[in-house]
Amino acid sequence: MxxxxxxxxxxxxxxxxxxxxxxxxxxxxxxxxxxxxxxxxxxxxxxxxxxxxxxxxxxxxxxxxxxxxxxxxxxxxxxxxxxxxxxxxxxxxxxxxxxxxGNGFPETIFNREAVAVAGGVGCAPFLTWLRQREAQSKNTHMIYGARSADRLYELDAFQQAPGRLVCATDDGSLGFVGNAVQAVQTEIAEGRISSDAVFLACGPAPLLHGFAAWAREQKVEAYLSLETYMGCGIGVCNACPTPSSESGAFSDWPWVKTCIQGPVFRLSDIRF
Ligand SMILES: Cc1cc2nc3c(=O)[nH]c(=O)nc-3n(C[C@H](O)[C@H](O)[C@H](O)COP(=O)(O)OP(=O)(O)OC[C@H]3O[C@@H](n4cnc5c(N)ncnc54)[C@H](O)[C@@H]3O)c2cc1C
Ligand code: FES
CATH class of the missing domain: 2.40.30.10 (Translation factors)
Structure with a gap:
């Protein structure tokens, strides 16, 4: 290579x-x-x-x-x-x-309670993440949502991975009835997840927008893994801009390149 x-x-x-x-x-x-x-x-x-x-x-x-x-x-x-x-x-x-x-999920949160919020194929990066958190499995949750049960891809693998899995489907065909963000709210309201946990989301844009609005309102620590269009993946073509926030880690420039500065961003670092 x-x-x-x-x-x-x-x-x-x-x-x-x-x-x-x-x-x-x-x-x-x-x-x-x-x-x-x-x-x-x-x-x-x-x-x-x-x-x-x-x-x-x-x-x-x-x-x-x-x-x-x-x-x-x-x-x-x-x-x-x-x-x-x-x-x-x-x-x-x-x-x-x-x-x-790309950068991947932050390692600094390893000892904290952490929650993966995945929509459909947005589950993909979390199998490795769950396995890497095996020593923290009691402090690890995954909320896995999809339109219907047949879109909860590779469910067996996620059921066997370390951590607590909560499934959610819009049509109620499996698990919680509603989307992944509504399932997170219910888990917190019913005391199974703490609002002091760190939340990591990956999935389709509507899920990420709903998640970001909730996370900002609740002032929870949140990260998004963005699936923007990309051309080169290595920082050359400028096909993958995401607007940065004025007060975040990238405040010296209005845009970040998702491929090299992301795809995982702390929510407070970007405008999303
Ligand atoms: C960092 C990163 C990780 C990803 N990981 C996965 C993964 O693990 N599994 C997976 O299935 N996909 C993943 N994606 C998304 C995947 O790259 C796109 O679905 C793929 O590029 C679509 O290519 P296509 O030629 O099939 O579709 P296109 O012909 O390019 O598009 C088909 C349709 O999908 C829409 N579309 C395409 N790409 C995107 C996008 N990124 N966001 C929103 N809408 C889009 C288009 O507008 C169009 O309507 C990831 C994207 C990124 C940036
Ligand atoms: S995909 Fe080319 S700069 Fe990001």
């Missing part, structure tokens, strides 16, 4: 397995050409098929599972051309990969 900057590497990876999840998602398992070392949860890769079938611009996808060696996997929802061509690949095909990218 070719070294890019910091710890990111760019190269080719062999597909060892693909399996579908629900009606519109799949897990892509890859074999890297070399290990990428210890990984903080919440980092991502840029992926594209090597056979030239896909768009020129690779797609950013969170690292779902990594064994510390050469096995890595991704949980991908099929939305448009880029993810469709990845879904069409089979074992033996190769993908171009740049990994690991």
């Amino acid at each position: 070719v070294s890019l900057s910091a710890d990111a590497r760019c190269g080719s990876a062999l597909i060892t397995n693909t399996r579908s999840c629900g009606n519109d998602a799949f897990v892509l398992e890859l074999q890297l050409s070399a290990p990428i070392g210890e990984l903080r949860a919440g980092r991502f890769a840029m992926l594209s098929p090597e056979n030239g079938a896909g768009p020129v611009i690779p797609r950013p996808i969170s690292i779902y599972d990594y064994d510390g060696g050469i096995k890595i996997s991704f949980l991908i929802q099929i939305l448009g051309r880029g993810t469709r061509v990845l879904a069409a690949l089979r074992p033996g095909h190769k993908v171009s990969i740049t990994v690991p990218l």
